[in-house]
Amino acid sequence: MASFHLDDGTLTVSLAGESVTLLPKEYALFAYLLNHPDRTLSREQLLDAVWPSEHPTDRTIDDHIYRLRKRLRHWSHSMMIETVRGQGYRLRLNTEPSFYGLAQHDQEFVEGFRKLIGKYHLYGMGSAMLTIAAHQDVLGIKMDRFYEVYVRFVSGKFHWIVDNQSLSFWEEKLPYLLILYSYVQSDHEKTLYYYQRALQSGKLSAGWQHDLKTELVSLYLFLGRLEQAKQGIEALKKQLATTDEDICHYLFVLANELKYGLITNNQSLLDKAQQQVDERLARVPYLREQGTHAVLKGMILLQRGARAAAVSHIDEGLNTLRFSRFAPHLIQSVRSLLFFLEQYHHDPPLLSAYTALWNELKVTYRFFDLEQKIRRELHAYL
Template identity: 30%
Template sequence: MSGLTFDDGRLTVESAVGQIGLLAKEYALLHFLYLNANIVFSRDQLLERVWTGEYPVDRTVDDHVYRLRKKLKTIGGPTIETIRGVGYALSLRPSASDGREPSLRDPAVQEAMSGVFARYHRLGQGRAMLALAGQRETLGFELDSFYRLYLHFIAGDLRWFLETNEAPIGERIYWLLLFDMFVTDTPWSKAGLCERALRLKALPADGHREMELLNIADLYAAEGRTAEALETLEKGRQAAAEQKLDGFVIPIEISELYVRLMEDGPEASEMQSLRAAKLLEAEPYMRELAGYRMLEGTRLLLAGSISAGEALLGEGLDTFERSGFVPHRLLALLRICDVLRRHMPGSSAERKYSAKLATEYNRLGIAGLEHRLRETIEGYLDNLERT
């Protein structure tokens, strides 16, 4: 197998034979294809993943592939194959004698495993995804570039995202922004940071859409920008209906429950709670169900139903533990703390859940990384503005 070593800082690629220097987009394209070796991508898919937010001419991908082939040849690198009528794939074929499972060379197996990961993702079963990834050598499949990063996100591994050389900063920036959403006691505007990233088109296409139509609403609500939060979620609903973004539907309703709780308190948010609950009856996905239970438990606390509220909050935390989605558990705890600080400041409930959140930060090693996280994000955005 032709191994390559990538240097993000110098935009160089090295093999056992030699080293080549690349232009920025040549480097990004080769790195993406290398991380997704033996997977065929159409020109449109490559434009979306590598030239996010740009408007290149039709032959952009073809021209870059042509130049990369010439450069890779000089260092005995792998081949970028043309799949007629479909697109391109970087060929990293194990030899028959390398002892690796034949399933690694079987596209049907790779496609099937990607489908399993996607389904577990939708169902909110992070533990199942992590367990399956842990068996990939035995089962003989490779993770695609998205899930290589996403599994670290599920585990709440902020330090990995800050320090890894396995993925360039452009592929990590969306996840770093999500981590910034979860940290507390920071003097900067988190919404402002995300707005800047959106304005600079710094995020991959899927991340840009999710940030613009869903995630940033939480930040607006936390900063008292309720109208902008509700406007964001309404745009998200419209986009979900028009583009058939089924995975957005329930998270949007749960996010609005948080916004309503922040602004209006328990009584005014009851109808929104019922709306989210009805959707979850039909699709009780574990991650979303846990987030809803924690917000509804908080709503009951505010309404004076202490016993019922605490019971539902406990169920939510238990469901998150079973789901394995660490960042979503952090987000749910942060939402609870925001609501309780707004409506029950200094109460025993506010102190209790603030302490739980602090315990989680310490357990995950996130405490103390806030400023480093901020500097990493701003440094990347500063570089984009200069180029």
């Protein structure tokens, strides 16, 4: 099947090294069709998906389908938008000649590719991961299933994950739904309930259980359950060795420890945890973690009264996260920053500025729609 790559930021569709930039509604329509391949979709379904708050006519769909066919006609060998008379439209992805045969059977090549994508993941280089995802056809090899989903999560294609019915719910979908729900849902008690149900189910892999327990500490901090947060941090630190392979996880735990220190105003803890962060980032300068911890360092400086230096660190961190192309980490950092400003540091101009950024993220990633869709799925399974 054709491996299309969509970039929500630029509204660009790519295949085999070629790209086409679409208008917003054209892009949204093609993205929805691509998420439902080989399914006949009525005009009503398409209108609800792409124009949820508007009142366009069936003619609007027909016009946009016509334009999409025209804009993407040079990929007619790979895909076709079919008219199903009296029912609607269907995206047909054509089977293409396999470019993967030789590479997929070359074990050295496959292992080298896996190590490469793993290193980009480890170093927080989202742009590199997205580049590989967009050019798999040209490179002659497919990503592992995990990265096919993870790259979408990293790049902010959250609706692709939520809407995709082909994913295994417990292993490929639920962990992402829980993490996203913690971003878009302001009722932290409700989020905690779903986290606990998932962890008690016994259906998650050991790796996902560890990741969700780490996320759980953040929830405890938001809820003011400081003793539970402290216990969670201590338990996670005991589990993690400080080898290079575990440093990114250890840095995430340290991020929660810094948040705990900020909330409790424990200056000695902050100094100790910050020193541990600096030592590890000096050894392995993971881009994603550099951004996250620059924002946290700015929050510490705010608490200590160094406002100008604090704002410089925060903005540098947010820019680093944007550059890394790890959308979830950017969202999480802004969310933590707002929590700190709202609860523990009175600075109306800064609160206003970063609230505006949060509102931009809410619109860009359609938080309201995500919250409704995720809640329905979590309620059905948990």
